[in-house]
Amino acid sequence: MRIAVGTSDTSISGGSMRLVDNFIAGEYLASASSRRFDKRSPLDDRVIASVAEAGRGEIDAAVGAARAALAGEWGALTTEQRVDLLHGVANEITRRFEDFVAAEMADTGQPGHVMRHVFIPRGAANFKVFADVVKNVASESFRMATPDGQGALNYAIRVPKGVIGVICPWNAPFMLMTWKVGPALACGNTVVVKPSEESPQTAALLGEVMNAVGVPKGVYNVVHGFGPDSAGEFLTQHPGVDAITFTGETRTGAAIMKAASEGMRDVSFELGGKNAAIVFADCDFDAAVGTIFRSAFLNTGQVCLGTERVYVERPIFARFVQALKARAETVKYGRPEDHDADYGPLISQAHRQKVLSYYRKAVEEGATVVTGGGVPEMPEALADGAWVQPTIWTGLADDAAVVREEIFGPCCHIRPFDSEDEVVGLANDTVYGLSTTIWTTSLARAHRVAARVEVGITWVNSWFLRDLRTPFGGSKQSGIGREGGVHSLEFYTETRNICVKL
């Protein structure tokens, strides 16, 4: 097997282990303190990588490299030259496609077909799409009157914000990281990326791509580690970071916001959700069941846009519950490389403990367990993995913790409703506001309900369709700001006005 991530491998009993190092100023470096942590496979809990943990010294070096690159060759490039380089990055990712697929499969344990058809292609697209957006963006100008009758011309220029701190989660690591790095670089910034401690490999591998394509050293830097009292916190506290973009839990976002307030740094946050599906009796029943099955259980439920609350109009409630149960019971557990496997483990034992604690809580809170609720029987080789069953509940009160808190696992609660007003109230009765799906064949109702649900993204008769030019982000406690297309420019650039007296 090719060992990438700019590092070497070492033999351990039962297989090879990768050494994943920080990537600073174009070079892979271990921590000066030699601090490392283990990355374990979600499949069987085996140690698969030893990762260098960045301390304050490495963060300082990475931020320093990023600042130097801004003032150097990178800052001097024309937009066209930058765009060409980023197209080169996308092409090189495509050339190294299987390396990225392998690295992501190892870190997450998720089925290979999801990596191949969604996550890795989207990672490459993130560089191309934003390069093209930046190349084609218009700027504003206004001619104003002046007392002498000659007038003045105002025009706006966009400049990069500077060094962007990019802090990422583990659930679709490469896609979510490049969703930030692509526009940040397209706008002329430099980045210091802190991938999740659970998914360090694709961010590290991208360093090889940057070097191969000739992206100047220091433009893209990666520091590994944890959040509090580690690389994440040190990065957000560093005064050389001009703005912070973060995807992760709402609670973590609050901590990062505090750190960013020092120096009045801007933030862009994509946070947690407790997303509802609203199913009216006039829907295309099979399409609703099939897509809600995906939105609840794809990636083992570890999708921020996934569905954890399902509201079904009473006449079709019982039929819907039975149909979703039947689909959930067809999942095929397996390794990422198994062709027929469509369901992997959770990311880690810690996350599994959290999800299983909600499985127990649901029963304590009086749920009827329609299916699942525990741990599947796995073959001996996978018995130590972070496996849980896809789980469906009914019968919980609207104020049950399981209905209100984000679980981020393969589970949902289904509840009947009787009117449009009632279901809009139920869907909005949450601190979160990320996404909703609406299932109906009534065009008028679809538009009416879509305008009333308090979320950043609404899908009608669909889910997870994304045109990268559209605004993406959450309402309420699900996020701050919008990224996507020209909306990303609002965060990754600063607009300056120049007024010329004519």
Ligand code: NAD
């Ligand atoms: P998390 O908040 O635990 O961690 C995310 C990242 O933040 C990790 O890299 C972590 O090391 C770092 N971190 C943790 N504490 C920090 C601190 N105090 N300072 C700086 N960095 C810190 O989230 P997670 O468990 O990795 O991801 C799951 C969460 O992400 C879920 O809540 C999910 O809804 C959310 N998510 C949201 C979106 C979206 O687009 N809205 C997309 C994907 C995931």
